[in-house]
Amino acid sequence: MSLVVQKFGGTSVADVDRIRHVAGVVAATRAAGHELVVVVSAMAGETNRLLALARQAARTPDDRESDVLVATGEQVTAALLALTLQDTGVDARSFLGHQIRIETDSAFSRARIVRVDVDRLRRALGAGTVAVVAGFQGVDGEGSITTLGRGGSDTSAVALAAALGADTCEIYTDVDGVYTSDPRIVPQARKLDRIAYDEMLELASLGAKVLQIRSVEFAKRYRVPVHVRSTFSGAPGTWVVEEDSRMEEVSVAGVAYDRDEAKLTILRVPDRPGVAARLFGPIARANIVVDMIIQNASADGTTDLTFTVARGDYAKARALVDETARQIGAQGVTGQTDVAKVSVVGIGMRTHAGIAARMFEVLGAEGINVQMISTSEIKVSVVVDEKYTELAVRALHDAFIGGPRP
Amino acid sequence: MSLVVQKFGGTSVADVDRIRHVAGVVAATRAAGHELVVVVSAMAGETNRLLALARQAARTPDDRESDVLVATGEQVTAALLALTLQDTGVDARSFLGHQIRIETDSAFSRARIVRVDVDRLRRALGAGTVAVVAGFQGVDGEGSITTLGRGGSDTSAVALAAALGADTCEIYTDVDGVYTSDPRIVPQARKLDRIAYDEMLELASLGAKVLQIRSVEFAKRYRVPVHVRSTFSGAPGTWVVEEDSRMEEVSVAGVAYDRDEAKLTILRVPDRPGVAARLFGPIARANIVVDMIIQNASADGTTDLTFTVARGDYAKARALVDETARQIGAQGVTGQTDVAKVSVVGIGMRTHAGIAARMFEVLGAEGINVQMISTSEIKVSVVVDEKYTELAVRALHDAFIGGPRP
Numbered sequence: 002m003s004l005v006v007q008k009f010g011g012t013s014v015a016d017v018d019r020i021r022h023v024a025g026v027v028a029a030t031r032a033a034g035h036e037l038v039v040v041v042s043a044m045a046g047e048t049n050r051l052l053a054l055a056r057q058a059a060r061t062p063d064d065r066e067s068d069v070l071v072a073t074g075e076q077v078t079a080a081l082l083a084l085t086l087q088d089t090g091v092d093a094r095s096f097l098g099h100q101i102r103i104e105t106d107s108a109f110s111r112a113r114i115v116r117v118d119v120d121r122l123r124r125a126l127g128a129g130t131v132a133v134v135a136g137f138q139g140v141d142g143e144g145s146i147t148t149l150g151r152g153g154s155d156t157s158a159v160a161l162a163a164a165l166g167a168d169t170c171e172i173y174t175d176v177d178g179v180y181t182s183d184p185r186i187v188p189q190a191r192k193l194d195r196i197a198y199d200e201m202l203e204l205a206s207l208g209a210k211v212l213q214i215r216s217v218e219f220a221k222r223y224r225v226p227v228h229v230r231s232t233f234s235g236a237p238g239t240w241v242v243e244e245d246s247r248m249e250e251v252s253v254a255g256v257a258y259d260r261d262e263a264k265l266t267i268l269r270v271p272d273r274p275g276v277a278a279r280l281f282g283p284i285a286r287a288n289i290v291v292d293m294i295i296q297n298a299s300a301d302g303t304t305d306l307t308f309t310v311a312r313g314d315y316a317k318a319r320a321l322v323d324e325t326a327r328q329i330g331a332q333g334v335t336g337q338t339d340v341a342k343v344s345v346v347g348i349g350m351r352t353h354a355g356i357a358a359r360m361f362e363v364l365g366a367e368g369i370n371v372q373m374i375s376t377s378e379i380k381v382s383v384v385v386d387e388k389y390t391e392l393a394v395r396a397l398h399d400a401f402i403g404g405p406r407p
Numbered sequence: 408m409s410l411v412v413q414k415f416g417g418t419s420v421a422d423v424d425r426i427r428h429v430a431g432v433v434a435a436t437r438a439a440g441h442e443l444v445v446v447v448s449a450m451a452g453e454t455n456r457l458l459a460l461a462r463q464a465a466r467t468p469d470d471r472e473s474d475v476l477v478a479t480g481e482q483v484t485a486a487l488l489a490l491t492l493q494d495t496g497v498d499a500r501s502f503l504g505h506q507i508r509i510e511t512d513s514a515f516s517r518a519r520i521v522r523v524d525v526d527r528l529r530r531a532l533g534a535g536t537v538a539v540v541a542g543f544q545g546v547d548g549e550g551s552i553t554t555l556g557r558g559g560s561d562t563s564a565v566a567l568a569a570a571l572g573a574d575t576c577e578i579y580t581d582v583d584g585v586y587t588s589d590p591r592i593v594p595q596a597r598k599l600d601r602i603a604y605d606e607m608l609e610l611a612s613l614g615a616k617v618l619q620i621r622s623v624e625f626a627k628r629y630r631v632p633v634h635v636r637s638t639f640s641g642a643p644g645t646w647v648v649e650e651d652s653r654m655e656e657v658s659v660a661g662v663a664y665d666r667d668e669a670k671l672t673i674l675r676v677p678d679r680p681g682v683a684a685r686l687f688g689p690i691a692r693a694n695i696v697v698d699m700i701i702q703n704a705s706a707d708g709t710t711d712l713t714f715t716v717a718r719g720d721y722a723k724a725r726a727l728v729d730e731t732a733r734q735i736g737a738q739g740v741t742g743q744t745d746v747a748k749v750s751v752v753g754i755g756m757r758t759h760a761g762i763a764a765r766m767f768e769v770l771g772a773e774g775i776n777v778q779m780i781s782t783s784e785i786k787v788s789v790v791v792d793e794k795y796t797e798l799a800v801r802a803l804h805d806a807f808i809g810g811p812r813p
Binding site for chain 2: 017020021051054055057058059060062063065066067069070072073076077079080081082083084085087088094095097099100144145146
């Protein structure tokens, strides 16, 4: 007998019929003798419906009250799944964030888990009850309801798995695993059987939307084996696990892309200490996340400074940078919103030199100009014109991963 | 400056536009300098929608999980009203049952309040914040979410008013007060300016659906002045208050009716001690509420026993009584589901003799046969064929209350 945490996403619980299907998956796991905690998202579309109500109610909805509102989505699903399980003869009981309790900080709408108390869950499990947990939600030190941000139910599931010392955390979703690239763009993309936490972290942050990035951080920190799989097919999916030596044999595990990018360049910035702080201080204070930063030193004592932000933050960032550029005596600011980031990721890169060089070669052969480059130990990212996204992803996948596994 | 509790029902918060109107009423009260707690129901139709989902999920939905499900209705409204108030510049904050906290017993779906802790509300009020409370919900000693039964938000409001020592509890609804009878049946029915708690208790229990009966019990016990009024007109409504001498001058305050009645008669019951317990024991254990009971003694050592139940309980009660009747050797059981109860209510009855006699005279003159009679100190109820309901109500209103006030 093992302890399993299963998480079902919004499309898996989109209506009562699908919830009944999920109850079947849960009942089968329980019948196999496992102790079971099930984490659910809101029914597909429900979170957006509630957020739309909030925007009807207030021009700039307060985050605390928005969290009270949207947390009802997961509460509804948890109750409905518990009811459905009971109806099929499985002893089940719902638990909300504040009942468990999952304590977070007070950063409403994007709270971070600070403590998970699993005593109540353990008692339920000990009594043979399936614990159905409303994902995405927690409670702060004041007892206010918080939410963990988009995809937060993944993090709820992994955090509970970590706190309970679960043997596995199964993330059920509408795809059947993690792919070497987006199958809509790369027909030869294939499902990975295993991927290392670090690779998954890079892929998640680079736009592969299978798992919320914080859930992968949790899984890595507490060594929770995560199994990403399809609610509907029953086939094995992808295990996100600690790296092992076999993984290093594969230089590139995946090719990811992110169209949610915009680029700003400040021209002829005086190359003095403190200038970067002047530029990025206002941006950080506006809660705008800067991704890549590149600086080209030049001979005349000035430098061109380019950075990227999420496309939705472009206008705000541009206004702030225009202002600062004037103050520090830069020549001007240019920007571009039709760029994309394309990345190759793999822990094998650590031992395989020349991945970056080969990448530029492949892109160059397709006539794609690389505008920016950023590298980490296990990934290389480039910014290109958005129109080349599909071409770049396909070419890189062909070069590094190739066709279906022999 | 006084402390006011306002409660808005489902039709008053049916959509974002109406919530905006409610926010206007609240803002005006706050602007007048009052400390303010606002209790809200679920948006009209929402509770039924959620209960329908529960019945889709399970053939006999568990009450605990159903409460988790339906409690989201009030949570949504509380958040939306808080957001709307903030948008109009009023400092507001939502509170759920478990946050306040409103502690109840564990009788899910019809829980009773056992303790109300208002410390958090007082702190919010002290800071000038309008406290927006999700009605209808509480939390039991285990931390499970409970609900107070249909109309429970009235009880939430009055209980909070009692616990806070509020000066007034205003119940905003879609009618403009308590009427001497149902205006849809009696065109001359007029709004009462004042009504005594005891009269309101009788009217509430007799089918006038303006206030949940338990809210009136709370109001009476803690002497909370309740003002029932229209969300939309702004005109003064009806005060539900302690009785005063002026009220006794009016013999009948209102004429009520209830069509949710069914009648069962057990024929020729052996007139022995313990027989009533044999009959009503199984019914009580099945949680069926018996309203009137009448027994006609007869000369031959047997008796006919008639009682009424809610129409929805008829089939279940009939099956139980058929069984018991056989066991105790009664002659048989007859039943009728097309009956109604019509009642006159007024604390003036205590000092005005002959109300019952006059009532039968009025009904007799209309050719209406009285099947059962039940009286209390301040009301007389009769059971008649359902088809006579409107005629009986109009005739009694004409006789005891008359036309519009001079």
